[in-house]
Amino acid sequence: MEKKNQFKTISEGAIKLMAPENYFIKGPGTKTAGFYNMDQKLNRDITISFLKTVKPKLALDAFGGTGVRGLRINREAGINTVISEINKKSFDYIKINKEINNSNVEIYNKTFQAILNDYLFDYIDIDPYGSVLPYLDEAMINLRNRGYIGVTATDLTALTGSMPAKTLRRYRAHIINDIYRHESGIRLLISEIVKRAAAMDKAAIPVISLWHSHYYRVIFQLVSSAGKADEQLEKTGIFDRQVGLANEYKSTIEGPLWLGNLNSDLISKLNYMDNPDKLFLKTIEKVKLNDLSTYFADIADFARITNQDTKAVEASMEKLRENGINCGRSQFSDTGIKVSSSVSEALHIIY
Numbered sequence: 287m288e289k290k291n292q293f294k295t296i297s298e299g300a301i302k303l304m305a306p307e308n309y310f311i312k313g314p315g316t317k318t319a320g321f322y323n324m325d326q327k328l329n330r331d332i333t334i335s336f337l338k339t340v341k342p343k344l345a346l347d348a349f350g351g352t353g354v355r356g357l358r359i360n361r362e363a364g365i366n367t368v369i370s371e372i373n374k375k376s377f378d379y380i381k382i383n384k385e386i387n388n389s390n391v392e393i394y395n396k397t398f399q400a401i402l403n404d405y406l407f408d409y410i411d412i413d414p415y416g417s418v419l420p421y422l423d424e425a426m427i428n429l430r431n432r433g434y435i436g437v438t439a440t441d442l443t444a445l446t447g448s449m450p451a452k453t454l455r456r457y458r459a460h461i462i463n464d465i466y467r468h469e470s471g472i473r474l475l476i477s478e479i480v481k482r483a484a485a486m487d488k489a490a491i492p493v494i495s496l497w498h499s500h501y502y503r504v505i506f507q508l509v510s511s512a513g514k515a516d517e518q519l520e521k522t523g524i525f526d527r528q529v530g531l532a533n534e535y536k537s538t539i540e541g542p543l544w545l546g547n548l549n550s551d552l553i554s555k556l557n558y559m560d561n562p563d564k565l566f567l568k569t570i571e572k573v574k575l576n577d578l579s580t581y582f583a584d585i586a587d588f589a590r591i592t593n594q595d596t597k598a599v600e601a602s603m604e605k606l607r608e609n610g611i612n613c614g615r616s617q618f619s620d621t622g623i624k625v626s627s628s629v630s631e632a633l634h635i636i637y
Contacts (some may be wrong), residue, residue: 295386298327299326299334299358300560303383322352326413326438329503330355331566333411333436335559336494336505337363339552341435342408346370348398348421349413353380353391356411360391360559365409369393370401402428413438417456418475422482426490429508436505437479445471462527462540465587468497468523471620475502476544477522489514494556495548496573497618502553507550521546530581532630534592548576572617575624582622583632594637599623602636609635 293304305322308467310416324590337345337359343366347356350371360367360423369391371377377395384391394401402424410425412418425435439445444452446468447461454460461470472495483490487510494505529536553574559566589596599615603623606613611632616622625632 296322298354299330300355300361301357301383301387303352303354303357303386304379305354320485322354325499325502328498328565328569329438329501330358331559331562332494332496332503332556332569333505334362335556335566335570336552337365337409337436338435338558339555340409340434340467341365344368344405344407345409345411346401346405346407347411347413348401348425349411349415350380350393351376353383353393355413356391356393357383357387357389359411359535360389361387367391368401368407369403370396370398399424408433409436410434411436415440419456419478422479423486426483426486426488426508431510432507434501434505434507437475439475439502439504441501442471442500442502445452445474447471453524459541459543460539462538464618465584465622466527466581468502468579469616470540470543472502472504472548473499473525473543473545474541476504476506477542477547479504479506480518480522480544483508484515484519487512487515489518491518491550492544492546492548493550493552494573495576496569498569504518504575518546525581530629531583532588532633534588537553545580548575569617572615575614575616578612578614578624578626579629579632581629582616582618582624583629583636584616584619584622585633585636586621588633588637590637592632596621597636606632606635 296305345359345365345367347369350369353369356367356369380393408430412421418439443449444456447453447463459474476492478492489509489511491507495504524539524541525543528537585602586596603613612626613623616624
């Protein structure tokens with residue numbers, strides 16, 4: 287193991303841990319032993335808030351790194367937690383961090399597949415470096431009925447269509463890489479999850495969905511029911527921007543995508559966080575608006591395609607509210623507005 291002075295003691299939530307001196311503050315970083323990414327703190331904060339709300343009996347942090355997620359789940363949500371880590375050096379760091387926090391988490395130096403053979407979990411957290419697809423099927427098989435799975439996807443080049451060949455190869459889909467790409471990308475990820483679950487006669491129901499920085503985060507509930515699985519499949523399909531946004535857009539064929547809600551009613555309860563920071567509160571506020579409209583109205587993009595001057599976001603929302611339309615800023619674009627009307631109606635009121 288590296289010398290102690292190559293590491294730094296840091297605090298996150300209710301725990302302290304030893305992390306590499308060169309831990310990553312922004313972006314995905316590079317996967318290394320003892321991997322710790324500060325940019326994922328929001329991800330972990332929202333996970334803790336969610337788990338304190340639903341209170342599963344047994345949780346799995348399947349890709350431990352420093353153990354920060356599993357240790358926080360155990361300490362802050364009060365949930366029996368298992369941490370698994372295949373890398374031996376990372377496993378040694380998790381042992382140190384378990385001791386530092388006097389934690390009763392169970393830790394194992396095992397593969398994802400091996401740890402799933404030993405337990406039946408109520409919550410499984412999948413946060414690999416890259417695509418979550420190689421791990422989805424086995425997680426779904428080894429989850430208790432009506433349990434939850436949280437996935438963190440960092441393969442945004444495929445999900446946003448910036449590498450079309452990879453998007454087609456990995457997700458068998460077409461995504462337009464423009465200002466709407468992150469809402470399309472997260473809907474593509476959910477569509478894939480829903481289809482894989484349905485093949486097992488299970489319904490995957492999104493509970494929380496968000497984009498932040500270099501990753502998408504989706505937490506979904508899995509319900510064993512062929513009928514409910516069919517209902518979920520009916521909510522996947524092709525998105526046409528001329529139909530779904532406004533007639534001024536060219537007709538498009540994008541997807542297949544998830545066209546249902548990105549969140550469940552549970553999102554309204556996610557304020558359950560000790561000493562939440564500004565980023566957590568701001569993000570939750572935006573995420574709660576996800577399902578006002580299937581897509582957002584982007585005032586800058588509409589101005590571009592109609593050759594008009596861009597309107598200010600706050601003034602545009604004030605005008606919408608004057609016309610009886612509930613609205614708020616979208617998490618997917620700085621110039622995007624989620625609206626309770628159709629996107630077309632909102633855009634034509636603004637312009």
